[in-house]
Amino acid sequence: MAQADTTTDDPTSELSGFKRDLLFVIADVGPAKGLKIKDEMEAYYASEVNHGRLYPNLDALVESGLVSKGQRDRRTNEYELTVRARQVLETRREWEAERFDGGDA
Template identity: 60%
Template sequence: MAKADTTPRETVPELTGFQRDLLYTIADAAPAKGTKIKAALEDYYGEEINHGRLYPNLDELVDSGLVWKGERDKRTNEYGLTGAGEALLAQRCEWQAGKLEGVSA
């Protein structure tokens, strides 16, 4: 049986898959307007993402400190990853890579 990883890590916030996809999308497009993020996710999912799903999730990520929100102008917000958001994605990528070791496509 494999030994458990006891390396101390920052607490990983509980995110939905959609919120993780938002982080990856923002990392790729930042700083990005909500409409750009929405379009990228719609391309990925192959379906429309409604505002009632997108913006509350963006607000949760802002409130959790993983995403920053700024004003591009009076009507338009833009979003980017904070240092904590970048660290979380790096940790996630490392974790995923470890899980896929030895798996062939």
């Protein structure tokens, strides 16, 4: 049995699917306020994403250094990917491409 490579610098392997999806959405629409990100996530999931799920996950991504959080104005925060997050997403896309053969099974 092949042993998994544990030397990877890919923190997305430790993220939930929801957090990975947040990163991809922010890459697409960012910098963006939380409500824009929420709307995009709801469109993808075709169901409501409540604030109690969205903002703690965004905060965790900020704490991990993958997302930066700034203030658009006194009431509105804005989220943007860090350079590290862009590198992480590119690594993830390469990893997925190596494993997905386009359905030629």
